[in-house]
Amino acid sequence: MKYLNVMSVAIFLCVSALVHGHNYSAGKIDIDHPWASPTAIASVPAAVYLIIDNKGKKDDKLVSLSVEKDIAKVAEIHETTNKNGLLGMRKISEGLVIPAGGKIVFAPGEKHIMLKGLPKRLENGDKFSIVLNFEKAGPVDVSVYVEDNTK
Numbered sequence: 612m613k614y615l616n617v618m619s620v621a622i623f624l625c626v627s628a629l630v631h632g633h634n635y636s637a638g639k640i641d642i643d644h645p646w647a648s649p650t651a652i653a654s655v656p657a658a659v660y661l662i663i664d665n666k667g668k669k670d671d672k673l674v675s676l677s678v679e680k681d682i683a684k685v686a687e688i689h690e691t692t693n694k695n696g697l698l699g700m701r702k703i704s705e706g707l708v709i710p711a712g713g714k715i716v717f718a719p720g721e722k723h724i725m726l727k728g729l730p731k732r733l734e735n736g737d738k739f740s741i742v743l744n745f746e747k748a749g750p751v752d753v754s755v756y757v758e759d760n761t762k
């Protein structure tokens with residue numbers, strides 16, 4: 612019995628390491644740990660966070676995003692704005708440059724991918740795919756994990 616318990620702990624640790632370490636790459640672009648917070652109801656937009664790393668010697672550009680229709684109608688690149696203490700957000704429709712050797716962090720209160728028109732709410736433990744289209748690296752299909760990271 613004791614042996615079994617040790618095993619289940621070991622398996623649990625492996626699985627959580629996987630969840631928190633998932634990353635993707637295409638060409639010189641690395642994408643680390645795409646995740647989204649659960650949403651309370653379906654009618655609110657959801658935000659996706661991740662880290663984009665450009666290991667190349669040339670700038671690349673995130674030009675567009677695609678998401679399956681059963682997850683959301685649209686996916687947009689957003690940035691959080693602060694005008695004299697008034698927080699808001701802006702859609703980045705011109706694309707987002709990922710500078711050579713640079714890293715762009717999408718995080719709560721900063722840049723994020725905004726999903727709008729969700730037919731159902733995002734629940735803790737859900738997983739869905741998003742395609743990030745880069746000018747040079749091309750399309751990168753990533754799995755987004757819905758995680759409650761507020762605890």
Ligand SMILES: [Cu+2]
Binds near residue numbers: 689701723
């Ligand atoms: Cu937004």
